[in-house]
Structure formats: structure tokens, C-alpha cells
Amino acid sequence: MNFLRRSQGVLDAIPSLVALFVRIVAAHPFFVSGQTKVDGPQIGATILGQEISYTLPTSIRDATFALFAQEYKVPLLSPQIAAYLATAMESVLPILLVLGLLTRLSALGLLAMTLVIQIFVFPDAWWTVHAYWAALLLVLIVRGPGALALDRLFCRGDDR
Template sequence: MRLFHSIAHYLDAIPYSVLALVLRFVAARPFFISGQTKIEGPTIGGEYFGYDMTIQIPTSLRDATVTLFENDYKLPFLPPEKAALLTAGLEFILPLLVFLGLATRISALGLLIMTLVIQFFVYPDAWWTAHVYWATLLLILVARGPGKISLDFLLFRERRA
């Protein structure tokens, strides 16, 4: 029992800011990767330490993206062209904001709403495969914020003092 208390003591010492940084990266990644498949444009970055770190800068939608929203991702409240454009834009901007920790709570809330739209209108059987996990991570960021390793903290810490 003493071993478990010792382990718990060390785990309790991990600052929330470090955990939040990891949460932000993990929560933002699937949305950003998905958004990259929907756009066309110039590529920046490269391969570093064996990982593809390229980012495509959006200049246009791929033709397949609109087709996807016409055939598979039918949203009852938006025409396919607008849904494709809105989704691609949000999947590019919101994950970047979450990762950087800028406007984190509102950006995480946007991704949470997107997760719920995907759950109810696109993949209703995927709750326990991915969506519940995305929603949980995003809820933590909405409730607790980005932590001290973030642009939000850097830019707005004076207001808190």
C-alpha cells in the first residue's frame, strides 16, 4: 500500500500545465489531420526525427471534400458546399488555437460542438470508438483552461493579477 501512496504522491506533483499541454496536443490532432485531408495549398515544414511535420496552408477545398459532404456527411442544416467550407476552415483554425493555447476555452468548445455534430449526424455509432474520448479531453480544456504553458496565460496573466 505504501508503494501506491508513493506513486500517487509523485503523480500529484505533475503540474496541470504540463498535463494541459499534452491534452491540447492530443485533442487538437485528429481534427487538424482531418482538416488537412479536405484542403489544397502550399506545404510548409518537413520530416523531423522521423515524423511528418508538414502543414498544408489552405488556399482551396479539394473537389472530393464537397463530394464527401454531398454523399456521406449529409448535414440537415447546411448545404454541402457551405458545410465543407465551414468544416475545413474550423478544422484548420480551431486545432491550431487549441494547440497554441490561444482562445483555448472557446476553441475547445468549438471542437466539442463539432464532435457532437459528427456524433449525431455523421457517425452515430462512433461514440465509444472515438467521440467520447475527444469530448472528454475537450471538456477538461473548456472547464480548466490551457494551463500556464499557453499563449492565453502569457497574454492575459496580467489581468489575473
């Protein structure tokens, strides 16, 4: 009977761990993309044999502006505004998502970004990547961040 109680406790924790995993996986490609767009000092460490570094964004690379002017053409926005907007979203929203802070709003922003990328930038990438990003983000929007999230501290009913 004691084994069953302990097993139940482990099983009860699984949804929160899955939600954390989904937040991390959904945030990763956006975060990595954002890091390629900025310059600034780097901080980092080696954790469990993995080099982990972060560029503190102090400026946007000239190559980023060129990319938005030549390849990532988004209608209704100038390349400069699109570059600033995408870089800001990719720099802030993934961090909020991993922390579980403003999770649904962050996921919604990244979902909007995914749809813009799909429609205007890489229309052939739906089944190779964008559908998977959209699926993860939709799960977070609909189900919430899970119990292992900062949202739980601020929004009591939002810890599913």
C-alpha cells in the first residue's frame, strides 16, 4: 500500500514535468534564432559537459537587417521594424515561456510569429517544422504552463 501511495505521487508529478518539457522544447528554436540576430557580451558555463552560453543583447547585427531586407520580407512592415520586432520577440518570449511567466501570452506571440514565418518567409516548411511548433504552442495556450511555472505564483487558477 505504501508503494502505491509513492507511485501515485510520482505519477501526479508527471503532467507538470511534461508541461515544463513542452515549454523548453517550444522555446528552444526561437531562442537560438534570437541569439543569432544579436551582438553583445557572452556569459556561459559548462554544465554536465555541455557548453551553455548566452549573448546579452546590446545591439542587432547588421546581418540581421540585411536578412530582413533581402530574404525575410514581411508585408506591411519595413525590414528594420520587422528585424527589431522579431529579435525582441525571439529574445524575450522564449525566456518567459521557459520560466512559465505569462506563458499563454508568450506562446500566443510565438504562435503568431510561427504563422508569419510560415505564410511569408518559409511557406514550404509547414510539415517539416512549423506544424510541430504550432502544436506545442497550442498545447501551452490551451492547457497552460503546468504547476512548475512562475504563473502559478501570480495566477492561482492558471497552474494546470
